[in-house]
Amino acid sequence: MTIGEVIRRSTDWLAGKGSDTPRLDAEVLVGHALGFERIRLYTEAERPLTPEEVAQCRALIARRGDLVPVAHITGHRAFGRLDLEVTPDVLVPRPDTEVVVDVVVELAPPGAAVVDWGTGSGAIALSVADLRPDVTVAGLERSPAALAVAVRNLAAYPALAGRVRLLASDGMAAVAGERFDVVVANPPYLVPGDLDRFPALRHEPEPALVAGPLGTEDHRRVAAEAADVLRPGGLLILEVGEGQADAVDGILVGAGFGGIAVRPDLAGIPRAVWGRMPPE
Ligand SMILES: C[S@@+](CC[C@H](N)C(=O)[O-])C[C@H]1O[C@@H](n2cnc3c(N)ncnc32)[C@H](O)[C@@H]1O
Structure with missing residues (x-):
């Protein structure tokens, strides 16, 4: 052949x-x-x-x-300008998430301090640091195995090392008391039944995928925690699942954010939702 x-x-x-x-x-x-x-x-x-x-x-x-993900078979996956190690301990970085990175890169103020809540492979944290050499990024991750992958990915890009911290953290615990200009998150946003509906997901870590019966439980959690660590006028930028944009809009407003905006992914599905804390 x-x-x-x-x-x-x-x-x-x-x-x-x-x-x-x-x-x-x-x-x-x-x-x-x-x-x-x-x-x-x-x-x-x-x-x-x-x-x-x-x-x-x-x-x-x-x-x-x-249906083992191609990235698990090859051990890596391109994300934006980066080539990232991927194992079964992390979500395979998706092209949809590049839209979220674009919003951070466009809107983060000069010299911004950025938090990436639930950094997984480090895809968002490392890409933002790569594309915006003026910002610092703290990548937070609850899963020790996922954090180890992010740490190896950062080690592969030594030019970013001085501006990216990767921290074991449940939610914002590791950065409590610090203040930031931008919080970004691609939180888990599936409901438990989705794993049966989408067999292609069965090789990826369930805690990275499933939020709870509503699918927006982690969006609500990130919004509440972001309101505590953001400076006045600070930005919260969230990835959402298909059909979740309106619900997450409401969650942001309920947590005190204004100026809510939405950007679709390449398939036209609303994918990034963001809002701003009131100025002082
Ligand atoms: C959907 S994955 C996103 C991974 C990566 N940011 C990306 O976009 O490819 C969600 C990540 O959030 C992490 N996570 C879930 N709950 C968390 C929590 N309470 N605190 C910190 N990380 C959490 C998961 O372990 C997982 O790595």
Whole structure:
């Protein structure tokens, strides 16, 4: 079989197994098995594979057929300008979250002190620090295993080390008493039944995904905690799930935030909701 044939067959097989990006998955995994950049899969599409190479590709594609995230199979995932280590201990960083990063990067005042509540792999914290060299970021994480992944990701970008702190923290506990200009969070926002509805999520950590029966319990918690640590005029920027924007708007208003605004993701789904504390 040639590289092109393996990719075509894998694409068809993965489509039947429920992958919503079968061609992309096949290319990334075949490229990973062969140690190739994706462009080389095209320039060498007619090259025949050895039986060993076919077996290596098959082993990776078979795992994806069980809906193991591609990032768990390859061990990393691109997020914005960064390439992040990903393990089953952290949420796989999603392109949707890049919209939230965009809002922080646009709206954080010069020299801002930023908190990333629930940093997981460090995706938001490291991207904000990368794109805004004037800000400092505290990434807070309750799961020790997830925090260890974030720490390794920060170590891979030594230029950010002086401006990013990664702290074990339940909520804002580790930064109580400090004051910030921006709080950003992509909190858990699913309801328990969602895990049965979306089998693709079954390999990711449940505490990173599920909030409670409403789905907005952690948004409410972050809003209350943010109101305590933000300076007057400070910003709270939250990622929301599909259909949650109105509820989270109400939660922000109830916690004392004003000027509520919303930005959609690339699919047009409202994804970032933000508001501001009143000025002094
Ligand atoms: C949806 S994931 C987001 C991870 C990462 N920020 C991202 O956008 O890819 C939510 C993260 O919040 C963390 N978390 C949940 N409850 C928390 C709490 N009370 N305090 C700190 N972190 C929490 C979870 O462990 C998980 O890593």
